[in-house]
Amino acid sequence: MNWTRYLRTWEFALVVLLVVEILILGMINPTFLNAENLLYATLDFTHILFAALPLTLVIITAGIDISSVSVMGLASITLGLAWVAGINIFVALAIALLVGIIAGLFNGFFVAKTDVNPLVITLGTLFMFAGIAQGMPALLDLLGFKAYGSAGLAAYQYEGITGLPDSFIGLSEATVWIIPYPFIAVLIFAVILSLLLHKTRFGRYLYLIGVNPKAAVYSGVPVQKTLIWAYVLSGFGAALAGSYLTAYFTSARADLGGDALLPIITAVVLGGADILGGSGTIWGTLLAGLVLGFLRQGLLAIGVTNDLIQVVMGAVLVTAMAVKQLMNVYGEYRLNRKALANKERG
Template identity: 45%
Template sequence: MKNTIIKYFKNWGFILFILLILEIFIIGLVNPNFLNISNLLYSSNDFMHIVIVSIPFTLILVTGGIDISITSVMGLTSIVFGMLHTFLNMPFFLAIVLALLCASLCGLINGFLVSNTDINPLVITLGTMFLYKGIAIGIAGSSGAAGYNGITGFSDSFLTLAYGSLGKIPYPLIFIIFLAIIFAIILHKTRLGRQYYLVGVNKDVASYSGIAVKFTITTAYIFTSLCSGVSGIILTSYFTSARSDLGSDALLPTLTSVVLGGASINGGSGFIVNTVIACFFIGYLKQGLMSIGISSDVSQIIVGILLILTVTSKIIISKIRLIMLNNKILNKVI
């Protein structure tokens, strides 16, 4: 029994889950309305786009990469969908499919550039971030939808994507569950998932082992951009307008969630379930702080500090483990 308890507390995902429960309980002591199940379920809609993009973003960090263009892909997908559905009178389902194909193309470009050059992924995706953002702003400007209101006039059936529910469970939350299951299977139970880890540990060794490194890296970026597009569509439904700036604040909480969930910025580690738990931890943290009167700007600062502390603690822990391992080897030699 004792060993079982110790085993659970060595599991970072379990610790995160306990912290999430404690967080909700503590905020609930200050604001009892926060503990209402319906409020918790529907308030999660505010950060569902973060969860959706964080899940495949884990794959990129596992491979040792990074993608900071996700926010621009959200905005571009939103604008493309708005143009197709509103100005060209295309059925919203077909408009969604074409907009997501556009998002996937962005991921293909990112993946191709990252896997075929020696340029740091941060630099590449910084460039594509401005590229996709510029295209989105250009399309919005040419359609006369460059203002804050963006493209509006969507059908009620489209708006149910963000506001509909199955019983008391919002549609976005149901989608998150299926998405997490799919990517957990891909990362932890398939050959492609094992390849992500091997590429993240050492690309050269992975290549010598017969792994298609370029293909593996590219798929991670395509998956991430595709899900960024999905986030853009859901945000469009949530705000009832298509704008080029939708999701512009998503990068920091996304990166923080994935790193807090256990993914290493150097590659080789990462867990889908942990990422999802971390997303809810950060999402409810921001929601809770605002519910007790703390501004969103302050909550952003707290999330930034959390990211710094998480990365720093991982570096310190790694160095401590290395020192302990070296001492153990030295003692055996002596």
């Protein structure tokens, strides 16, 4: 295989974009050229990466999961309430992740067993999971867990659950050499997902389903099982994101991650996944997530307001897609011209 092949991939373009971006930001503010600062900056958007990476798998199947932003809050409040109930914080973390998996199972079953548009299903669960997350403290009170404080668990409704142990909170800040734990977790997660996607049967099934679901059925691909697993992974990633945010903000809240939908989907789409299914890579999503995350950090650093950043992010998403579409049209046009030019010889 010729190595120049890699120079023409979308991932390589993203690497170039990332480097150029960091250099430009570095010219404006030299602190950006410090690796430690850069790595530290990732803490601000690690949750986006946790959720976006497995969402790539779902989007490859031509599906979508917009409920992940609610699963974040659900996982967070679960973690907090379990801890308040006296459960060891790491067991609580495991419960929170399990809740994410169950949420994913619910989505996955619904998507796999019916022909209802995944957008509608996860829109429904987006409301449902958010509602459960908001209502859970009060529900536990109703169920007789009144023992915790005079106002009951419902007191945690609005201010969130704080005072989580340092052993947990510290995870979000600890580093190996200069690399933060959460970023290491992102890399491990990306490696696992990438192996799953590109090296296993399951991963191949995802592409086959995304390109031609009917042919997948006719070829004996276990379509339903594969879809369920994809949504389970998405739920798990969202729970990971919610748990991370809990540690990062040192508070468990039902509404964590509510505004993350736009950056999550932007990362996946900018990473090269086609919203219509059949294409996308984990490394593309990771790189796109970093490009977007640093862009945000850089704009903040040079004094751009959060509001304007939101406008920029939206514009980046739309422009990237428009350019991609127009390049496709142009690519085909060129190919056809070439074939016509060769017609005398052909």
